Amino acid sequence: MTHETRPPAPAPAAATATTPATPAYPAQRILLGIVFMCLSGLLFPVMGGFAKILGADYSSLQVSWARAFGHIVFLLALFLPRYGLGILRTRRPGVQLLRSCMLFTSNLCHFFAITFIPIAKAAAISLTAPLIVALLAWPMLGExxxxxxxxxxxxxxxGVLIVIRPGSEVFHWASLLVLGSATCYAIYQILTRRIAGVDSPETSTVYSSVIGAFGMLLVLPFVWITPGSLFDIALFCGLGILGALGHWCVAKALGYAPANIVSPFQYFQLIGSVAVGWLFFRDWPDAGVWLGAAVIMAAGLWIGWSQTRKKPGA
Structure with missing residues (x-):
């Protein structure tokens, strides 16, 4: 563990949070960042599968709330015994709340969309998030x-147009919701990177679902349906646990390495999403989805490779 909840420890890294990536990131730290990002890419598809199952009988608002509330409950139970209430101390409350808003909006759009389109297709469109990170990293991070x-x-x-195919018979308006979800998630990652050297990954992970968990309480009574079985309850609980672990991995990854290097490794989500789609729903991506996903991945990987290649001479 290189990040602690005690504020003095990560202080030297604060300057890197708003400046271009430099050789201050050792190779072994970048590798750890890649590992954590890949792990998150395995956790999120399973969470999406749970959300799609629940979306057939419950409102997307209730599903999104359960994901956010379970996230916070699970992490507080995990972290409070070790870190105490100090884990709730943040130096950037405004940024943390904005991160939380972006993540909730991203989840809500995604969960609603996958009730209409296959998980693998949604995952292919979501692959644009690293591209949007690369696009925004210049104005927002100075990279x-x-x-x-x-x-x-x-x-x-x-590649996104190849997947969505606007104007064709396979086009579905829910695909645009996934694109909006990817944009919100990219902004969430940028904001996570900005505070990576200011707040610990544990603190950032707890705060990432505050808006969804507590803001949604205002509208939850109007959409609430009591779960009808223990299986549904288990799925609702699983949303929070998988989401919490996945975003903790993202926070760790972005603390270890620059956003435009580790973000492309979210492409592991496509593999996991195809597997979940087939195992849970017997959905298999068509040729257009595979082709578009390949174009998106190639573009993102080239961006990540070019950034890594430039570092020795930076």
Whole structure:
């Protein structure tokens, strides 16, 4: 563990939170960041499968609330005995609340969308999140870009059009919700990177679901349906646990390495989503989804590779 909840420990890293990535990130730390991001890419598809099952009988608002509330309950039970109430202390409350709002909006859009389209198709569109991170990393983090990366971004969004295929018979409006979800999630990651050296990953992970867990209490009575079986209750609980673990992994990854390096490794989610879609719902992506996903992944991986290649001479 290189991040502690005690504020003095990560202080030297604070300057890197708002400046371009530099060789201050040792290779072994970058590797750890990649491992954590890949792990998150395995946890999220299972969470999505649970949400799709529940979405057939329950409101997406209730499903999103359960994911956020379970997230906080699970993490507080896990972290409070070790860190105490100090885990709730943040130096950037405004940024933390904005992160939480972006994550809740992203989850709500995604959970609602996958009640209409296959998980694998939604996952392919969600692959744009790393591209959006790369696009926003320049104005928001000061991480420089190049004409080559701009061209790669254009190719990546061409891949999105291949997956969505607007104007064709396979187009579904819910695909646009997934694109909105990916945009909100990219902003969430950028904000996570900005506070990576200010608050610990544990603190950031707890705060990431505050808006969804408590803000939703205002509307929850109007959409609430009492779970009808122990199986449904288990799925609702699983949403929070899987989401909490996944976003803790994201927070750790973005604390170990720059956003534009580790973000492309979210592509592991496509593999997990295809597996979950087949095992749970017998859905298999068509050729257009595979082709579009390949274009998006190639663009994102090229951006990540070009950034890593530049580092020795930075």
């Amino acid at each position: 420089r870009t190049t004409p080559g990366r701009v061209a790669a971004l254009a190719c990546g969004f061409l």
